[in-house]
Amino acid sequence: MKKFIQKTVAGVSALAMTAALSATAVPAFADEYEAVQEADFVQSYAVGDEQLVAEYLLDLGFSIDETTELMNLYQQGETNNEVVAYASNSEKRAYYSNYLIGTEHHIAIITTNAKNAKGRASVNLWANADFISDIGGASSSHTYTGYNGVVSTSGSYFMDDDDSTIYDDITISNLKSYPTAESKVICTAYVTYTSKVKSEAALRNHIQYDYTYTSNGSTIDVATYARADLNRDGEVDDLDWNAIATYMARLNKNAANADEALDFGFEGVTAPIDLAKLSADINRDGKLDDQDVIMYGKVVSGQVEL
Known part of the structure; x- marks a missing residue:
């Protein structure tokens, strides 16, 4: 009888341990799987700012799907920057034409x-x-x-x-x-x-x-x-999103060249980097931080209107 009780207790203990291990192991495995997915996702982008930005957005709490959408805008901004951001004679270039942004x-x-x-x-x-x-x-x-x-x-x-x-x-x-x-x-x-x-x-x-x-x-x-128009072209769009996302992603890694991401749009103006940082405070809380990046993402993806 004593042996039967011992075996029964041992069986219950084994089941309890198995259940306890399962309860902890599954979430741990899920977290590990998600981490691998995110790492693979980041690696799918070009080495450099693109990977930095993708990793930064995931760290902010955006899902892979949300980050994909934002990265599409980011890559579009990269292409447009080469064509538009430095072109002082662009048709809607705010400081060089009869155009005034409505903000x-x-x-x-x-x-x-x-x-x-x-x-x-x-x-x-x-x-x-x-x-x-x-x-x-x-x-x-x-x-x-x-x-x-x-x-x-x-x-x-x-x-x-x-x-x-x-x-x-x-x-x-x-x-x-x-x-x-x-x-x-x-x-x-x-x-x-x-x-x-x-x-x-x-x-x-x-x-x-x-x-x-x-x-x-x-x-x-x-x-x-x-407010929010970093390149002063009369719109708050993927060009501005590209700049602020790059700046904050670099800053998040303590990169010495973070300010360079904002060095456009205010050419020839005194204190251009400060002016860009002030403009980038899109949520108007008196500081430039992750919350501004989140709001920029919502604005350029059409979820929020300024």
Whole structure:
């Protein structure tokens, strides 16, 4: 009887162990199988940025099917970049034609030689109210985090009873020296325009400014940019998706050449990389991160409209 009980217990224990092993082994095998699938999927793309981007998208949580769709857009963007992104005479090239992208626009206040950016910068902006209807919302730039000072602003106003010119006075105090001498955006503000503004270039040209600056080795410049339109061609499309996906994929691997992915669209403009990064903050949360890549993917795949 004792032996029978021992055998029965042993049998139950063996079954329990088998069940326990099965419960853990199947998910582990499934995870391993999925990892192999994903590795094979990444390897199916060309060595370099394509593999980096594919791996990055999978790490973000996109499925293989979703990543395939986004990679198709990415590869299309690679091809289009060679033809369009550097062509200043493209038909819809925003800064070189009568075209204005239908998304919100911003003003960037830039310090040259940021290594000497110390103290206080007071910038006065103004524009003809027939073209610019509002300037406001001044805030520190996320590309200058840790060095930018405190931003204060008057908000838009009209001088006395003259409603033909709109003004905004912005002061950035307690500025700190940046480690390098490059130009950096220290402050941004939004700008609202009227139907009389016909192009991106015209928008910038209607904004006037002067300034005082306690830094002797730096000057102030002003530029404009549109939300999400990295190459300033008047659309948010696969070209912009290509740039932001490449940038974040490289950055995710600590690649030294990440910024190079954004080095198009703002040719000839002061602080082009900063302007591209500010434009790329598509979800407008004051930082450039994975969430922007996810939203770009939804926009270019037609799931979300800006």
